[in-house]
Amino acid sequence: MSGIARKVTRYFASFMLIAVINFTLPRLMPGDPIKNLIGEDVYISEKMMEELRLELGLNMPLSEQFASYLSDLLHLDLGHSYHLHAPVAEILLNKMEWTLLFVGISVVIGSLLGGFLGALAGWKPKKKVSRLTSFAFVVISCIPPYFLALLTLYLFAFKLGLFPSKGFYDTPEIGSVLHHLFLPTCVMSVFSASRNFLVMRGSVIQEKEQLYALYARAKGLHDTGILFRHIIKNASLPIITLLALDFGFLFSGALFIEIVFSLNGMGLLIYDAIMGKDYPLLQGAFLVIAFTALLANMLADLLYALIDPRVRRPA
C-alpha cells in the first residue's frame, strides 16, 4: 500500500474508532440508557421520557441507531444538553474559541522557546548553562500542570496582586484580555516548552554526530552557523511529530490550567459537566477533542512531508 493510502486508511480508522467509542459508551454503561444519554439529575416527566426515547431511537436496532448517529455527526449535531438547555455543539463552539486561542498562543510560544533553547543546549551540552536549563526543564516537566498553575496563581495573583485571578476579561477589551491571559499563557507555554526543549536537545545531540554536520564545518561554516543553517531543520522533524502526538496532552493540560485560573473556557465547562453529570456535553467534548487531535496529526504529517524531502518522490 502506498504511503498516502496507508495514512488515509489509518485516519479513517481512527475517526471510526472514536465515533464507535462515543456511540457505545452510553449504551454500555450501567443504568437506563436514556439517563446515560441525557444526563443525570435532569427532571423530566415520564411522558417526556417516552418522547425522548422515541426521538433518540432507543427502540431501534443498534445498527440503525449507529447509522443515525453517524449522520448526526456529519451534520455536526452533537446532541442536546439538558443541563444547559442548549445544543451541545453550540455550547462547545462558544467556549472552544477561547480555549483554542489560549492553547494556540501558548503552544506556539512554547514550541519556539523550547525549540530554540533546546537547540542551543543540545549544541553545547557540556556548558553549565545548558546543564542547568536542562535540569530546570526536567523538573518542570515533572510538576503536574495544575500545581504549577496553582503556585503561580498564589504567588502572582494573590500575594503580589499583579494579575487578576478570575475569568478571561473584566471588560471585553484587548488590554483586559491580555492581562487576564498573561499568567495562564505563561504557565502553559512553560509546559509546552519543557517537552520541546528535551526533545530538541536530544535531537540536536544526535544530529551533531552526522556526517553532514562535519561536512558543513569543512565547508567553512562557523559554530552556530552550522547549528542554524543545517542541523535545526533536521532536528525539528521529531518535534513536528511530537506536536501532533502531543496535542491531546496539551489540550488536556490547558483544561486544567483553565480550571485553576477560572478561565471561562472548555475547562470549566467540562468540570461543571462532570459535577453535574451532564453526559451529552462530556461526550461531545470528548468527540471534539479527539477529532481535533486527529486533525493535528494529519497536519503534522503534512508538515513533515513538506519539510522532509525523503518522504516525497521526485516528480
Place this chain on the structure above:
Amino acid sequence: MKSHASSTLLEVRDLEVSFQGIETVTVLSGISFSIRESETLALVGETGCGKSVVAHTIMHLLPPESRVKGAVEFKGKNLLGLNEKEMTKIRGKEIAIIFQDPSLALNPVYSIGHQLAEPLRVHQKEKKKAALSRAAIALKCMSFENFSECINYYPSWCSGGMNQRFLIAASTMLNPALLIADEPSKGLDKKCVAELETELKKLKVERKTSLLLISHDLGFVQRLANRIAVMYAGEIIELADSSSVFEKPLHPYTRGLLNSLPEKGFIPIPGFSPPLNSPPLGCRFHPRCPLREKYCIQVHPELKEIDGRAVRCFLYP
C-alpha cells in the same frame, strides 16, 4: 621529503596526533610530507592506519580530545596555530575536503542547488539567486545535461555516484588550492569510479588544484597520483613518485600490498594490522614481515631518503 621546482603548497612536518581518554592512543607519529601546487599526492594504506586522521588534522576537524604536535604549513601559514574563526575562513575556500559517504555528507533536507550555493553565500556573501545560478553553471561544467533540474533535486533522490560528483562540485565552488579526497571511491561501482576519475583529472588539469588523495584502492591511485605515500600503523613507511612505487617497491609492506592486487595474484599479507593503542616494538611491520631480522624487533626504523624517495626499513640503512 622536501621537494623543489614549483612552490610547496602544503607541508606537513613531524605530525603526531594522539587521542586522550581512559588511555591515550597515539594515532599518528612522525608524519612528514609535502604537496606542491597542482600536484597529486596519494596516501595509501589499510583501514585503520590513520589516513583519515591526517586529513582531519589538516582541516582542524579533529574531536576535542585530540592532541596535535608538529607543524602543518599551508602557503607558508601554520594551520595548527590558527583558532577556529580563522580556520573557518580557510576551510571550503582554500582547502576543501570530500568525504567517503557522499549521500551522508550532503544534508538530506536541502536541495542540491542550495548546498552547492552555500560556500558562495557563506564565504563571498553572494545573494541567493546569483549563487544558485552559479551553482547551476558549475553543474553544467560537470557535464550534467539536466543541470537545471538537478538544482532542485535532493540527495536522497540521487544515486551515490551522482552525489559524489555533487559533493565535488560543492567543495570546489570556490576553487580551493588544495582538495583532500577521503576515500572518494569507496562504495562506488566501477562506472562511478571512472566518472570520479574523470572529474578529478579535470580538476587537476583545468583548475590546477592540488589533490591529497586518500584511498586504499591502488589501481585508482595509480591512475591519478603523481606521488604516493604508504602508511602503516600511523606512520609513513614509503614515499616516492607513483611509477617508482609500482615498478620498484622498496618496503616489504608495499611489496605485499602490490602482491595482493588481483592482477598480481591476490596474495594477502599474513596477520592483521596492529591496534594503535599497543603497536609492536621496533619496526611496526615486523610481525608480518617475511624479511625480518632480530634487529627489526628491537629498534624502530627512521624514515630515510634515498635517491629522491623515502623509506622506513632496515633493509635500506
Place this chain on the structure above:
Amino acid sequence: MSQSACIEGSCMKEACVEENSEKRQEKPGFKLFGEVSFRSFRKHESSLALFNWISILLFTFFLFMAFFPSSLAPYAPEERFIPYEAPSGRHLLGTNDIGNDILSELVFGARISITVGFAAALISTLIGTVLGLCAGYFRGVLDELLMGFTDVVLVIPKIPLIIVLGAFLRPSIWILILVLGLLSWESTARVTRSKALQLREAGYVKSAQCMGFSPYHIMTSDIFPNIIHVLLPKFMLAIASAMISEASLSFLGLGDISLKSWGIMLSFAFFRGGFIRDMWWWYMPPGICITFCVLSIALVGFGLEAKEKEYSEEGANIS
C-alpha cells in the same frame, strides 16, 4: 498530560525515528578512523554519577514510604482532630478540613499514587512489549496491522476519555489504571519493535530458527532477554507519566475518593477552601511529593537509558 509525555520525551526521538523509518534512512554513526572510535574513550562524568545516586536514594525513600507508611506517619490518616489547624508540634503539617493529620495523609498517599503509576505502567509495558515483539519478529502483514492499530488507537486522547468514563461510572482506581495502561503503550511498542527487528538478524536467532524452535520460544528465550535493558528505562518513565496523569485526574475528582492519593489531597485542598485560606501546608506538600517522586523516577529512568546507550556503544566498538 503535556509533561507526562515530556517524561517520555527523551525516548520520543527514538519513537519518532521509528515512526518515520520509511522516511529516514539508516544513518551509521560517523566513525573517525578505522574501527577504533574515540567515543569509548570518553571519561564518565562524575556529576552525572552523583545525580544518579541522589535520584536512586530519593526513589528508595518514596518506596519505603509506600511500603511502610506506619513507620513514618505519626497518626493514622483517618483519625480526626481539630480541623484547619496550622502546623504545630503535634501536627507537623497541620490538619485538613475534616481534621485528619496532613502529614499522615501524605505518607499514606504515597502508596496509592505509586501503586497506580506502577500498575498502569506494568499494563502498558506488557502490552507494548508483546505487540512490539510480534510486530518486529514476524514483520510483513502482522507488522503493518499492529503498527496501524497502534497509530489508530493512540490518537485518542487519554484524559478526555477517562473524564467521560469517570463521569459515567463511579470514580474508581481500576478504571484509572486500566485506561492509562491501555492507552500508553505506543512508545514501548515502537522501541521493542525496532530492537526485535535488529535482533532477529542476529546469529543466534537464525540458528535457533534453523533448529526448528517455535517463534514463541525464540521470542521468549532469545530475543526478550536482550530487550530487558531497553524496557527497564521505558518502564520507569511510564510510571512517572502515569503518576502525573493520575494526579491530574484526581484533581478533577475522578480518582477514588476513598483511597487518598496525593492528587486527591491536592484536589481537596483546592476545592475545600485550602487555597483561599492560604493553607500552604495543605496543598504544597502533596504537590511537592508528586514532583519529587516523579522526578526521582524519571531521573532513574534517564540514568538507566544513558547506561544502556553506553553499553550498546561499547559493544559496537569492541568489534
